[in-house]
Amino acid sequence: MKECIIRPIGIVKNKVDTEILKYANNDIELDPKRIKSSRHTFDTSEIIIYDEYLECLDGIEDFSHLMIIYWTHKTPVHARSIKKVHPAGLKSMPIKGVFATRSPVRPNPLALSSVRLLECKENILIVEGLDAINGSPVLDIKPHLPSYDSPLNVKIADWMYAIGEQFKELHENGKNKFNSAYPHTDMRSHPCISDEQKL
């Protein structure tokens, strides 16, 4: 199979107009303004589902959390050839392959965000924690099932913890309510992290 054709099933509406991480000079770049701004993606967003897919939502309110697959539409087409980046756009981090990062710049600019469903009003999902900017095309929505989607005894790269620390520092300097890229809990105290990596 050479190509898959995907048609957006909806669009994100929120107050976030600029990307926190974006393509620049064959790498990704962190926007320090976004970190210090009170407008961040972990506020509430609306997902407007196009009318023809309205029926696909039936029963979705029985789940507290959803997984949203969306398109990082600001990634320029030529950036899809980038293979390695500085994780989180931090030049102090070792350069890594994009599949080892959550870079928005990747061969297929698909992004995945787990969100809390606050309300479903006809064709509008009101969600918390969507890490997408205003206007992002939404490609798929799935219920989040812990026993299927949240493996236990997980280990992550040491440099990923270092990013968490650096974001926390940037936040504290900005004296703002920035949630870090990891909104749900402290990285090392999460119940799914392996005992070896726990705090």
Place this chain on the structure above:
Amino acid sequence: MKECIIRPIGIVKNKVDTEILKYANNDIELDPKRIKSSRHTFDTSEIIIYDEYLECLDGIEDFSHLMIIYWTHKTPVHARSIKKVHPAGLKSMPIKGVFATRSPVRPNPLALSSVRLLECKENILIVEGLDAINGSPVLDIKPHLPSYDSPLNVKIADWMYAIGEQFKELHENGKNKFNSAYPHTDMRSHPCISDEQKL
């Protein structure tokens, strides 16, 4: 944006040649042979990454778990118009919108599976728990980050628990080592499930 063009970055190799859930008669159908077979998708799979994306893997071995986005390529194109299905293909379940299910039949047949990374040998990832059949095109690979991807205090639909029970029963009747669709732990005892829904 009308369409997103995605090019597979790799392909799944395993011993599973038939889908456990497939399109049939405007709905999805469960293959009872697959449930009773010892060949199931929760065995080991290989993900063969195409040469041009080899560099994208650099650093991936620092993570124990990955999220694989793949294409359910056996879903016929006309089935993408299906809006509701019987969850897990079980006619005893109430019919639900596909966005409230993990049906392989959906407007954009994207699937998402969290896997354990056993080994990375050049362009081959050996993984455990990939819920895909042989030959599935792989579209993206991301590191699994519990604090970002595994929300806490999750509630899921009662009918989803009922599916888990029914799968367990089918397995016991089949007297085989079928893992159920939920390989990691019992659905209700998972640490991320809300206290209300815990066993």
